[in-house]
Amino acid sequence: xxxxKTKRMPRAVREQQMLDAAVQTFGQxxxxxxxxxxxxxxxxxxxPLVYLYLNSKDDLFTACIRREAKALTAAVRxxxxxxLPADRRLWEGLLAFFTHTARHPDGWSVLHLQARTHGExxxxxxxxxxxxxxxxxxxxxxxxxxxxxxxxxxxDKEVAGLAEALVGAAESLATWANATPGVTARQAAxxxxxxxxxxxxxxxxGRAWSPPPA
Amino acid sequence: xxxxKTKRMPRAVREQQMLDAAVQTFGQxxxxxxxxxxxxxxxxxxxPLVYLYLNSKDDLFTACIRREAKALTAAVRxxxxxxLPADRRLWEGLLAFFTHTARHPDGWSVLHLQARTHGExxxxxxxxxxxxxxxxxxxxxxxxxxxxxxxxxxxDKEVAGLAEALVGAAESLATWANATPGVTARQAAxxxxxxxxxxxxxxxxGRAWSPPPA
Amino acid sequence: xxxxKTKRMPRAVREQQMLDAAVQTFGQxxxxxxxxxxxxxxxxxxxPLVYLYLNSKDDLFTACIRREAKALTAAVRxxxxxxLPADRRLWEGLLAFFTHTARHPDGWSVLHLQARTHGExxxxxxxxxxxxxxxxxxxxxxxxxxxxxxxxxxxDKEVAGLAEALVGAAESLATWANATPGVTARQAAxxxxxxxxxxxxxxxxGRAWSPPPA
Amino acid sequence: xxxxKTKRMPRAVREQQMLDAAVQTFGQxxxxxxxxxxxxxxxxxxxPLVYLYLNSKDDLFTACIRREAKALTAAVRxxxxxxLPADRRLWEGLLAFFTHTARHPDGWSVLHLQARTHGExxxxxxxxxxxxxxxxxxxxxxxxxxxxxxxxxxxDKEVAGLAEALVGAAESLATWANATPGVTARQAAxxxxxxxxxxxxxxxxGRAWSPPPA
DNA sequence: AATGAATGAGGTTTCATTCAT
DNA sequence: GATGAATGAAACCTCATTCAT
Numbered sequence: 098x099x100x101x102k103t104k105r106m107p108r109a110v111r112e113q114q115m116l117d118a119a120v121q122t123f124g125q126x127x128x129x130x131x132x133x134x135x136x137x138x139x140x141x142x143x144x145p146l147v148y149l150y151l152n153s154k155d156d157l158f159t160a161c162i163r164r165e166a167k168a169l170t171a172a173v174r175x176x177x178x179x180x181l182p183a184d185r186r187l188w189e190g191l192l193a194f195f196t197h198t199a200r201h202p203d204g205w206s207v208l209h210l211q212a213r214t215h216g217e218x219x220x221x222x223x224x225x226x227x228x229x230x231x232x233x234x235x236x237x238x239x240x241x242x243x244x245x246x247x248x249x250x251x252x253d254k255e256v257a258g259l260a261e262a263l264v265g266a267a268e269s270l271a272t273w274a275n276a277t278p279g280v281t282a283r284q285a286a287x288x289x290x291x292x293x294x295x296x297x298x299x300x301x302x303g304r305a306w307s308p309p310p311a
Numbered sequence: 312x313x314x315x316k317t318k319r320m321p322r323a324v325r326e327q328q329m330l331d332a333a334v335q336t337f338g339q340x341x342x343x344x345x346x347x348x349x350x351x352x353x354x355x356x357x358x359p360l361v362y363l364y365l366n367s368k369d370d371l372f373t374a375c376i377r378r379e380a381k382a383l384t385a386a387v388r389x390x391x392x393x394x395l396p397a398d399r400r401l402w403e404g405l406l407a408f409f410t411h412t413a414r415h416p417d418g419w420s421v422l423h424l425q426a427r428t429h430g431e432x433x434x435x436x437x438x439x440x441x442x443x444x445x446x447x448x449x450x451x452x453x454x455x456x457x458x459x460x461x462x463x464x465x466x467d468k469e470v471a472g473l474a475e476a477l478v479g480a481a482e483s484l485a486t487w488a489n490a491t492p493g494v495t496a497r498q499a500a501x502x503x504x505x506x507x508x509x510x511x512x513x514x515x516x517g518r519a520w521s522p523p524p525a
Numbered sequence: 526x527x528x529x530k531t532k533r534m535p536r537a538v539r540e541q542q543m544l545d546a547a548v549q550t551f552g553q554x555x556x557x558x559x560x561x562x563x564x565x566x567x568x569x570x571x572x573p574l575v576y577l578y579l580n581s582k583d584d585l586f587t588a589c590i591r592r593e594a595k596a597l598t599a600a601v602r603x604x605x606x607x608x609l610p611a612d613r614r615l616w617e618g619l620l621a622f623f624t625h626t627a628r629h630p631d632g633w634s635v636l637h638l639q640a641r642t643h644g645e646x647x648x649x650x651x652x653x654x655x656x657x658x659x660x661x662x663x664x665x666x667x668x669x670x671x672x673x674x675x676x677x678x679x680x681d682k683e684v685a686g687l688a689e690a691l692v693g694a695a696e697s698l699a700t701w702a703n704a705t706p707g708v709t710a711r712q713a714a715x716x717x718x719x720x721x722x723x724x725x726x727x728x729x730x731g732r733a734w735s736p737p738p739a
Numbered sequence: 740x741x742x743x744k745t746k747r748m749p750r751a752v753r754e755q756q757m758l759d760a761a762v763q764t765f766g767q768x769x770x771x772x773x774x775x776x777x778x779x780x781x782x783x784x785x786x787p788l789v790y791l792y793l794n795s796k797d798d799l800f801t802a803c804i805r806r807e808a809k810a811l812t813a814a815v816r817x818x819x820x821x822x823l824p825a826d827r828r829l830w831e832g833l834l835a836f837f838t839h840t841a842r843h844p845d846g847w848s849v850l851h852l853q854a855r856t857h858g859e860x861x862x863x864x865x866x867x868x869x870x871x872x873x874x875x876x877x878x879x880x881x882x883x884x885x886x887x888x889x890x891x892x893x894x895d896k897e898v899a900g901l902a903e904a905l906v907g908a909a910e911s912l913a914t915w916a917n918a919t920p921g922v923t924a925r926q927a928a929x930x931x932x933x934x935x936x937x938x939x940x941x942x943x944x945g946r947a948w949s950p951p952p953a
Numbered sequence: 954a955a956t957g958a959a960t961g962a963g964g965t966t967t968c969a970t971t972c973a974t
Numbered sequence: 975g976a977t978g979a980a981t982g983a984a985a986c987c988t989c990a991t992t993c994a995t
Contacts, residue, residue: 127343127428127429128343129341129343129344130343130429184520185523188520188522188523210424210427210428211428213424214341214424214425214428215341215344216341216344255502258498258499258502259502259505259506261483261484261487261502262480262483262484262502262503262506263480263506264483265479265480265482265483265484265486265487266476266477266479266480266483268479268483269475269476269478269479269480269482269483270475270476270479273475273479283522283525284472286522287522288469288472288473288475288476289476290520290522291473291520292473292476292477292507293506294520306398306402306504306505306508308402308497308500308501308504309399309402311497
């Protein structure tokens with residue numbers, strides 16, 4: 098357990114070890130239940146050093162959120178080939194997303210559960226990342242509509258809601274997949290892709306469902 | 312703020328006041344950040360009384376989860392007319408769900424965020440409720456397939472995945488709607504209904520999307 | 526467990542029930558670990574009634590000490606026939622003592638352990654009883670010396686130390702006998718009687734042991 | 740009162756200061772009445788440091804018991820010259836015992852009163868020490884019998900009862916001597932030695948007292 | 954004669970954080 | 975670059991005690 102006790106590392110390396118330990122601890126125990134003692138011990142350093150490098154528990158948590166958010170968006174971006182048609186791009190994005198969250202369950206827990214449960218400041222950090230992803234998906238939907246030569250002027254607000262629903266479903270599925278043994282990233286992506294794409298396709302074909310009057 | 316200081320209430324009444332205060336505090340500050348002092352003060356009673364009636368922080372939290380879970384499932388059940396066709400029943404269920412979560416944001420926070428972030432015991436309490444809802448939705452999807460005279464033998468596993476995605480999307484949208492000013496329960500329900508229904512419809516029409524080989 | 530819940534008892538009876546419960550609780554759990562809640566519940570009454578009758582935890586404990594001390598001295602006195610020779614009187618006193626402490630282990634625990642462990646005020650209550658017993662034993666020793674026509678002017682201080690040692694040994698043996706299954710009151714009394722009587726006899730025969738110079 | 744406030748001591752030293760303060764407080768106020776605040780203040784440190792080093796009130800108390808038990812048995816062992824005859828060895832043992840308990844009244848209170856009054860776990864710690872002492876005394880009695888060329892096959896059970904009575908008398912006398920001004924360790928030892936030695940002597944001379952039939 | 958409702962005060966324990974080396 | 979020593983503040987929980995009926 099814990100990092101091997103190696104002395105005199107350069108600062109950048111030590112910092113990453115601390116963040117590794119922090120993400121693991123925050124992800125598994127939660128922000129408040131994770132103690133700085135736990136984290137320092139898991140990182141293999143003394144507590145004052147954690148404070149020297151990361152300043153405070155809040156700052157440490159924020160650093161975790163930022164690092165994990167950056168890693169997740171980078172993974173999704175790296176998984177998508179921009180020259181492919183929209184459906185393929187959505188598929189690739191979902192696959193990259195579920196693959197990354199499955200490989201970094203503690204990071205995903207920090208982003209999706211912990212950061213949203215412990216105060217506005219932390220939630221705002223995640224919101225930035227989420228906005229980026231929702232924008233990406235919104236763009237994909239618009240592209241898909243254009244490529245299908247259908248209603249390119251789908252109302253923005255409608256598209257935003259759909260993107261929101263899609264991202265929300267993805268987030269829920271990621272947590273569910275991590276908690277459910279035997280569900281692969283591919284399966285999760287396929288389920289959502291079926292659900293979403295056919296739904297969107299149907300919508301674009303004009304088969305929208307209309308709510309009854311209130 | 313805080314309840315008006317009324318003296319000598321019967322136990323049952325005081326207990327509800329305490330649960331009200333606890334749900335509000337847990338929902339807004341989180342399980343660990345909420346102190347028993349805060350809750351007692353908000354309830355307008357002394358701390359020892361909270362312990363006398365609710366026993367411990369854990370038990371108090373569990374009581375909150377149970378009460379809110381019961382209220383939510385009751386609201387959804389009460390909103391659905393069983394004699395209507397499946398699409399209308401899904402609509403009514405979603406509308407009732409989003410209406411209730413919008414009216415009780417702290418309760419929803421307790422159920423969806425806090426209870427799942429602070430230990431298996433609490434999460435299990437919510438899982439019971441969630442299972443009930445997923446079962447309800449799964450039934451609706453099967454009914455819809457039958458009513459449309461389409462593929463009544465849709466594979467169970469497929470249906471389960473779809474129900475999971477739909478419920479996950481609903482949960483995410485509820486949290487998002489609570490955090491986004493100007494989004495009504497009706498709008499949230501309509502967005503998800505469009506997304507889901509058309510998606511399911513398309514799927515049933517055989518227009519399933521196939522993932523590329525790995 | 527606990528007294529059967531009978532309503533409207535005369536005060537004197539209720540008070541004895543409370544003292545019974547208190548002695549049991551204090552004896553088994555100790556003064557500080559025994560809560561007024563425990564005692565009230567075991568007595569089958571509400572806490573305010575305990576306060577109404579016994580006034581405070583301190584007063585309740587004092588009342589327990591007094592009752593048990595009185596019972597113990599009464600038992601010893603009742604066991605001794607004054608017309609017998611000194612050795613028989615000592616035997617009867619010891620037998621009565623060990624019999625009583627074996628029958629009332631909680632009372633003995635209150636007197637010997639609890640009362641001496643929780644403040645001067647309580648200890649003083651027991652000291653009164655102890656003084657009475659030591660005086661009784663001192664008298665016995667003097668009588669024995671007179672009956673044996675030996676050194677009737679044994680120095681008082683010497684006799685006091687011997688009586689103290691004898692009583693101390695009896696107290697220790699009582700606790701030990703209560704904690705050791707299979708040791709009867711008769712056996713305890715016989716052991717001590719052998720030890721003490723032969724010792725005293727030897728002393729009176731002039732075979733005193735002399736300490737080496739310091 | 741309280742230790743002079745010296746800063747930055749090595750851990751081992753601070754720990755002993757804490758144990759000193761704890762023994763004093765536990766011995767004078769009792770286990771339950773002694774608060775960790777009291778102990779920390781008397782030790783001249785903050786409460787968290789006490790917890791950091793000694794872990795909990797239970798552990799602290801156990802550490803006190805062990806330290807004091809070790810000190811007492813060491814003192815007795817150091818006071819006895821093994822080459823002397825049995826009577827001299829008993830005398831030296833008693834003198835060392837009463838001297839130590841007189842010099843460390845709080846430690847003796849912890850061992851004899853507090854540790855036996857607050858739960859089996861603590862009592863067991865003392866029982867180990869007591870067993871060692873009883874064994875030592877039992878051996879002395881057997882040696883004395885052999886040296887006097889008298890009845891070397893004195894029944895074991897009888898010897899055990901006598902040793903128990905002797906140790907019990909010593910324990911009671913120690914507490915009594917600490918509570919009675921003007922009684923020296925030498926006097927206490929002499930009183931008990933007279934009592935015990937003559938008693939044993941008389942017993943060995945066949946002048947045993949026989950209880951009357953029941 | 955008796956009790957349900959209520960609390961002030963204080964207990965043990967933990968934690969984020971800093972100082973001095 | 976790194977740490978052993980130390981603490982202020984606050985958390986959960988319990989208890990002896992009283993009030994109003």
